[in-house]
Amino acid sequence: MKIKNNKNNYFYFKESKRLKLISKSWFKIYEIDKKFNIFKNNTNIIDLGSYPGGWIKYIIDNFKNIKIFSCDIKNIEIKNKNIFFIKGDIYKTYNLLINIINNKNICRVDTITSDICHKITGHNDIDIIKIIDFINLSLKLCNDILKNKGNLVFKCFNGSKDIKLIINKIKKMFNIIKIIKPISSNKNSKEFYIVCKNFKRNKEVI
Ligand SMILES: C[S@@+](CC[C@H](N)C(=O)[O-])C[C@H]1O[C@@H](n2cnc3c(N)ncnc32)[C@H](O)[C@@H]1O
Secondary structure: OOOOOOOOOHHHHHHHHHOOOOOOHHHHHHHHHHHHOOOOOOOEEEEEOOOOOHHHHHHHHHOOOOEEEEEEOOOOOOOOOOEEEEEOOHHHHHHHHHHHHHHOOOOOEEEEEEOOOOOOOOOHHHHHHHHHHHHHHHHHHHHHHEEEEEEEEEEEEOOOOHHHHHHHHHHHHEEEEEEEOOOOOOOOOOEEEEEEEEEOOOOOOO
């Protein structure tokens, strides 16, 4: 599928409903995966901030023998025996998430994705602090449970010098780092995504 470059953000919302893709976020992860080859068959994935489930739907429909460990404060709509969903605030469910994975005899996962985002306040300082906290949590999760050579994809926002600190941090953790603003991402939003590949565990960074 070729994603049309449409300036009207509502277009992707309508398309996601028409194609039963659950959310317009589906188009973002589709584009990211086509460009950067994030997912593979026979792998284990963590997805943070999964509701309503567009990213999960993309993964489960396109890859075989996948397990997805997912978390959101809202219940996801998609049900599948290979999706292990935890409802709750990730700051409180972090250890439970790791325990559930370990209880499936999985020590480390292949990929971590995070589209997690609070309700945007419009106050840059507040929004950036919250998003940086989510990013730091994802980076901690990498050190705790991501396989060497694993991947991380996470949401980020333009507009803070802290982003430079994050980039410096991830440069020490991953060999390949790419930045993408997906075609379907609202042109007026500061949102973009950072794709990190080839994880190298480095306890000193976090
Ligand atoms: C942009 S949406 C994710 C869309 C999703 N990737 C999809 O494909 O449908 C961001 C999600 O982050 C969740 N979220 C925000 N704060 C959270 C927290 N502290 N713990 C868990 N989830 C959180 C929100 O409930 C929201 O569903």
